[in-house]
Amino acid sequence: MLDRMAIARAARTQRKTRIQEEKQELILEAALDVFSASGFRGATLDQIADAAGMSKPNLLYYFRTKEAIHRQLIDRVLTTWLEPLRAFDAEGKPEAEIRSYIRRKLEMARDFPRESRLFANEILQGAPHIEDELKGPLKELVDEKAEVIRAWARSGKIAKCDPYHLIFSIWSTTQHYADFDVQVRAVLGQANAGEGRFEDAARFLEGLFMEGLRVR
Amino acid sequence: MLDRMAIARAARTQRKTRIQEEKQELILEAALDVFSASGFRGATLDQIADAAGMSKPNLLYYFRTKEAIHRQLIDRVLTTWLEPLRAFDAEGKPEAEIRSYIRRKLEMARDFPRESRLFANEILQGAPHIEDELKGPLKELVDEKAEVIRAWARSGKIAKCDPYHLIFSIWSTTQHYADFDVQVRAVLGQANAGEGRFEDAARFLEGLFMEGLRVR
DNA sequence: GTAAGCTTTTACCAAGCGGTCAATTTATCG
């Protein structure tokens, strides 16, 4: 009778039915599949509804628009995505911190490639939905960690280098294995494209960054 | 009267009118803009026709389908994109070769960001149109250059490392500045996001790879 | 049970999409 009122009220009062909780999760899971594989524009509500095992109007009962699904997905991913960088500890040993950051980012590329591609898609299209988040929270976090790295370099614990571009290079090299997966597989060929490629990548990247940052 | 016959005949005989030459170029230029900004699915023929300053039927007079435009664009980009890697010279000095490869790739990210994003979009979507090209010509080229790098490592000219992941890391770090441009700008902030960021990146990357690959 | 609210579906719509057709305008060349 009240149609969408239930969802609207749930949103206001933060109180959700068990079904609402479950179905919204189901939808987000399905949407992650579809959005990460086809981008925002390439994804269709029919595909998502299908993947979630429900009808399109039913899907739209839980999320009012396609954009609403996408926005919530992006928000969620953005948070978990920056977790490794947040864990970056100024008090820790520089070498160990950087090494473990690389390892964690690479593990995320391996274990959450959909999340990585969702994010990559968004940035590639010019980040129309999250430009503010990039310029605000993200920039602040990076600024903070860049200062840590700069301090390490000043006190001679690692080589002098531009901390921002260091972070960029760790992001790009690790995410490459999720975002450009098809290319990586194609180039490595059937023989070397097994899951072992992540261990090889880890070994290479740790070597590169550890030697590249060693004080000289 | 003959409608599309002219184009078909031109395709067979390889003889094109001046107008055909010009207009096809105009269309590809416009399509590069649109495809790189929105991806294949996100781009519309109306947008491309608009950007090319002609009507949609007129556009379809020169290219029979949307995919035909995209295919030709991808083919063209793929060729020029691998130019720097082809120039990689087994006879050259390892350090100079790698350094100049990084520099050239970074210059391409700076000067041809649309081409980079077009390619990135295609790979992100699972490379539906070019998987064969990746597994064939691309893989062969990389295999060849990987052998060169491996030989350098064996003869002690550079540090031992996995040549494939070395190439991946150069690709990813350099293309990052084209594909993730919005993010890079957002994080660097207005003060540091000028064109100088490419020089900073070049300095950092050359340092990282040169030290990371130094024999030890 | 039953009434109230929550969930789901069938049928539908307007807009946007890639692409076609037929007719008109423009260029080319003897």
Place this chain on the structure above:
DNA sequence: CGATAAATTGACCGCTTGGTAAAAGCTTAC
């Protein structure tokens, strides 16, 4: 010039798209 081929366009088509309306089914609490 005039004729023939090439280039261009407005009108249109069928399909897909995101989204809606309304009613039917289902849960839950009393």
